[in-house]
Amino acid sequence: xxxxxxxxxxxxxxxxxxxxxxxxxxxxxxxxxxxxxxxxxxxxxxxxxxxxxxxxxxxxxxxxxxxxxxxxxxxxxxxxxxxxxxxxxxxxxxxxxxxxxxxxxxxxxxxxxxxxxxxxxxxxxxxxxxxxxxxxxxxxxxxxxxxxxxxxxxxxxxxxxxxxxxxxxxxxxxxxxxxxxxxxxxxxxxxxxxxxxxxxxxxxxxxxxxxxxxxxxxxxxxxxxxxxxxxxxxxxxxxxxxxxxxxxxxxxxxxxxxxxxxxxxxxxxxxxxxxxxxxxxxxxxxxxxx
Amino acid sequence: xxxxxxxxxxxxxxxxxxxxxxxxxxxxxxxxxxxxxxxxxxxxxxxxxxxxxxxxxxxxxxxxxxxxxxxxxxxxxxxxxxxxxxxxxxxxxxxxxxxxxxxxxxxxxxxxxxxxxxxxxxxxxxxxxxxxxxxxxxxxxxxxxxxxxxxxxxxxxxxxxxxxxxxxxxxxxxxxxxxxxxxxxxxxxxxxxxxxxxxxxxxxxxxxxxxxxxxxxxxxxxxxxxxxxxxxxxxxxxxxxxxxxxxxxxxxxxxxxxxxxxxxxxxxxxxxxxxxxxxxxxxxxxxxxxxxxxxxxxxxxxxxxxxxxxxxxxxxxxxxxxxxxxxxxxxxxxxxxxxxxxxxxxxxxxxxxxxxxxxxxxxxxxxxxxxxxxxxxxxxxxxxxxx
Numbered sequence: 243x244x245x246x247x248x249x250x251x252x253x254x255x256x257x258x259x260x261x262x263x264x265x266x267x268x269x270x271x272x273x274x275x276x277x278x279x280x281x282x283x284x285x286x287x288x289x290x291x292x293x294x295x296x297x298x299x300x301x302x303x304x305x306x307x308x309x310x311x312x313x314x315x316x317x318x319x320x321x322x323x324x325x326x327x328x329x330x331x332x333x334x335x336x337x338x339x340x341x342x343x344x345x346x347x348x349x350x351x352x353x354x355x356x357x358x359x360x361x362x363x364x365x366x367x368x369x370x371x372x373x374x375x376x377x378x379x380x381x382x383x384x385x386x387x388x389x390x391x392x393x394x395x396x397x398x399x400x401x402x403x404x405x406x407x408x409x410x411x412x413x414x415x416x417x418x419x420x421x422x423x424x425x426x427x428x429x430x431x432x433x434x435x436x437x438x439x440x441x442x443x444x445x446x447x448x449x450x451x452x453x454x455x456x457x458x459x460x461x462x463x464x465x466x467x468x469x470x471x472x473x474x475x476x477x478x479x480x481x482x483x484x485x486x487x488x489x490x491x492x493x494x495x496x497x498x499x500x501x502x503x504x505x506x507x508x509x510x511x512x513x514x515x516x517x518x519x520x521x522x523x524x525x526x527x528x529x530x531x532x
Numbered sequence: 533x534x535x536x537x538x539x540x541x542x543x544x545x546x547x548x549x550x551x552x553x554x555x556x557x558x559x560x561x562x563x564x565x566x567x568x569x570x571x572x573x574x575x576x577x578x579x580x581x582x583x584x585x586x587x588x589x590x591x592x593x594x595x596x597x598x599x600x601x602x603x604x605x606x607x608x609x610x611x612x613x614x615x616x617x618x619x620x621x622x623x624x625x626x627x628x629x630x631x632x633x634x635x636x637x638x639x640x641x642x643x644x645x646x647x648x649x650x651x652x653x654x655x656x657x658x659x660x661x662x663x664x665x666x667x668x669x670x671x672x673x674x675x676x677x678x679x680x681x682x683x684x685x686x687x688x689x690x691x692x693x694x695x696x697x698x699x700x701x702x703x704x705x706x707x708x709x710x711x712x713x714x715x716x717x718x719x720x721x722x723x724x725x726x727x728x729x730x731x732x733x734x735x736x737x738x739x740x741x742x743x744x745x746x747x748x749x750x751x752x753x754x755x756x757x758x759x760x761x762x763x764x765x766x767x768x769x770x771x772x773x774x775x776x777x778x779x780x781x782x783x784x785x786x787x788x789x790x791x792x793x794x795x796x797x798x799x800x801x802x803x804x805x806x807x808x809x810x811x812x813x814x815x816x817x818x819x820x821x822x823x824x825x826x827x828x829x830x831x832x833x834x835x836x837x838x839x840x841x842x843x844x845x846x847x848x849x850x851x852x853x854x855x856x857x858x859x860x861x862x863x864x865x866x867x868x869x870x871x872x873x874x875x876x877x878x879x880x881x882x883x884x885x886x887x888x889x890x891x892x893x894x895x896x897x898x899x900x901x902x903x904x905x906x907x908x909x910x911x912x913x914x915x916x917x918x919x
Contacts (some may be wrong), residue, residue: 480809
């Protein structure tokens with residue numbers, strides 16, 4: 243068990259003929275992921291490094307039986323690519339692309355309402371189930387199978403947390419990079435719920451950032467429903483105040499969004515919060531032993 | 533991206549939103565000429581800077597004669613306007629907007645923005661206009677009204693009506709407010725705004741609704757499809773280092789400390805700043821080299837960090853995913869060759885191609901301190917700089 247993906251998950255890459263798409267499709271295959279093909283409109287019928295290419299996601303799904311898709315399509319076409327995957331019946335769409343317009347994501351979220359599809363991202367490192375399947379841009383070798391789930395808005399900070407666990411000989415079930423954009427597919431809260439339901443996950447590290455109130459909502463769930471120990475780190479304690487563009491965003495989402503108030507609230511909810519990013523694993527070990 | 537008030541009003545006018553007639557000027561003589569063309573006065577003379585709170589700092593004046601317009605404009609040109617949004621250094625006024633005056637009977641607040649929680653564009657309105665809306669939200673949240681917009685059908689007339697009645701308008705004003713709100717929404721989505729704020733929207737003594745001030749912010753990620761809006765960018769309003777960084781797709785923000793940072797990923801960059809502070813020093817900057825930095829960009833990143841004279845040491849913290857450690861290492865070596873790094877440099881590499889990266893650094897002959905882990909890296913750079 244794990245969440246979202248495992249060794250049986252069949253994946254296609256949208257944008258596979260781009261340099262980035264191909265590089266990470268190869269990396270995923272090397273890790274053991276069932277990367278069964280890719281989509282690039284106009285190049286259907288060809289192959290690239292052994293991956294069959296299809297013109298549309300629909301064709302790719304029909305031919306390969308893929309249930310997951312990873313998107314490296316440039317920002318101008320990312321929203322369209324996500325919705326194409328949703329329409330083709332893909333169950334899990336992971337959008338790596340950085341720089342997708344926010345209003346495109348507003349449309350995507352509306353389009354996905356009522357559809358049986360989960361989106362992770364955009365602007366995220368992807369999802370990895372340690373030792374089984376890697377869908378995204380994370381370096382595979384830093385992960386090791388084990389009992390800890392990891393959730394993060396940030397890519398590289400996720401690697402940091404994973405590395406701290408692995409070097410202490412503590413493995414991971416699944417690591418989910420939910421992405422740093424204001425409107426994204428999967429929230430901290432939804433990822434926590436999946437880890438709570440997963441019997442193999444025994445503890446969770448959640449990494450947040452300043453701004454918004456997604457971490458607070460997840461913390462309320464930890465306080466009220468979560469049976470597994472959770473440790474956290476909030477990045478941005480030293481970020482300069484007044485660099486925000488508008489003030490209306492903080493008002494509507496409630497809460498102040500600064501690191502100090504987030505950390506205080508998380509601690510109130512029973513989460514072990516690390517002050518230093520070098521102590522994320524330590525914070526978990528204070529409240530849980532593998 | 534931010535634009536000036538007069539530019540925002542020009543955009544809104546194109547969407548059929550009532551804004552005062554006016555003209556931007558760059559010297560006080562033309563201020564007087566334009567005042568006469570706009571009518572008999574009174575006129576509003578408004579300093580154009582990318583910050584709110586201009587009135588309190590002397591950046592907004594009401595003139596009764598054309599000579600007064602000229603005088604106020606002359607006072608404003610070149611003045612450093614300090615408001616609660618400019619920071620203590622303030623901003624120099626280089627453009628002034630001359631507008632026809634309005635007889636204000638009442639003031640209201642209207643804005644549109646994307647609500648993260650609902651993933652919808654949301655209309656926010658209040659009968660409390662012309663004031664700091666953050667205070668209204670904190671002290672009297674019941675006076676703020678929200679309406680989430682379905683992206684498929686857009687803001688519907690009944691939604692605009694609901695909000696207009698809640699704002700306390702009488703029927704003649706509700707009839708004006710509905711198309712104004714719908715056109716503001718249209719302007720928001722068709723221009724890919726991240727924030728559209730009208731504060732205040734006024735009701736004149738004659739009963740007419742006018743958007744007296746306008747603030748538009750745009751989603752940088754969507755500027756590729758709004759070339760005319762992109763051209764409105766005023767580089768003089770921005771930090772020159774941040775502009776320089778932006779040309780190489782680097783995300784850079786100058787800070788007050790003495791330890792320069794180069795990191796990949798915004799989250800890790802913030803965390804690196806945090807850990808420098810935890811070790812008793814201060815970061816000189818936030819710098820995210822992004823996920824696909826080229827050797828050229830890494831070299832530029834170093835040049836930008838080193839151009840800050842406060843910087844006494846540099847910490848490079850890279851955890852490679854897309855970004856390969858050998859690219860970073862090559863960039864470090866190139867930059868050292870080009871600009872010469874004479875201050876302590878601590879490099880922490882982990883992730884894709886880490887061994888290759890470490891090898892490139894070791895063979896370079898440069899005086900680079902290698903670190904294992906973030907805590908070790910922070911400790912080493914702080915010790916090297918502060919002793």
